[in-house]
Amino acid sequence: MAPPTSSASRIVTLLLKVFNFVLLLISLIVLTTNTATAYTEVLTFKVYACYECHWIRIYPLTNCILNFSHYNGKSFNKRDGGALLDFYGDKVISYLLATGAAAGFGVTVDLKETFGLFIDRSFYEKAYASASLLLLAFVCTAILSVISSYAVPKKV
Template structure:
């Protein structure tokens, strides 16, 4: 049995590379969840028959759903920015030049956005439960179920962002 030449044996990746890759995967998963939630919430409509014609209800008609949309959009902007930084960091092995300020930006940005996503999730679930309980029209059930689905996926995005926030806080003491 022959052993391969030393040049063909790849050393295992360093711990830093693994953690950077995990951070990138978390950011990508967050963005994917936010995009799916955005699509669900923006396409959420219902049509009710009435004596005066049909009434179309859209997500914009409920203020809490507009807040959910705002948190998704803000999360997406931050998520795309941080995903681009993470891709650069993983592929090059270097961070964008900015010194320790970028570590603090990651730390505080991740915390802020994860809290924002959490409040969007809570607002979406809260108004859905309240309106569904007060609703006696079965035609609106699909509308509320879609809103609940969007909030559920937003909850997943929050979880991924919260884990990413923990990872960014772990890298902070090394730099401070």
């Protein structure tokens, strides 16, 4: 398979990065605003350690912002190792996102089995939605990783 053209690759990369940023931001908002009441205790994502790893969403968000800032090529030239940085950065972030999505699904299943009748159903639905958005962000980042792998042999 021939590598994609430069302009088409840049447009697709930019669109995927924007879509990835939006998915991560919405996922973070859904997770942080998700609350429920069990008995007399108000439950939030901070109560459970696995949900508290919301930093998994924050790190890729900052990476997206940094990628946008050097996307124009002025602050970080692709010849100076930017292709390798994009390639390995996308790999690391995709693994973080996949791990975060799996942890989100796992802890939600465990909570539902443990407190199923005592917590409102919408709490679980929002937790699943947040993890699903994180999984979609992983798919976007995995695609970005494949696209960035085309640039590595040319630039290194």
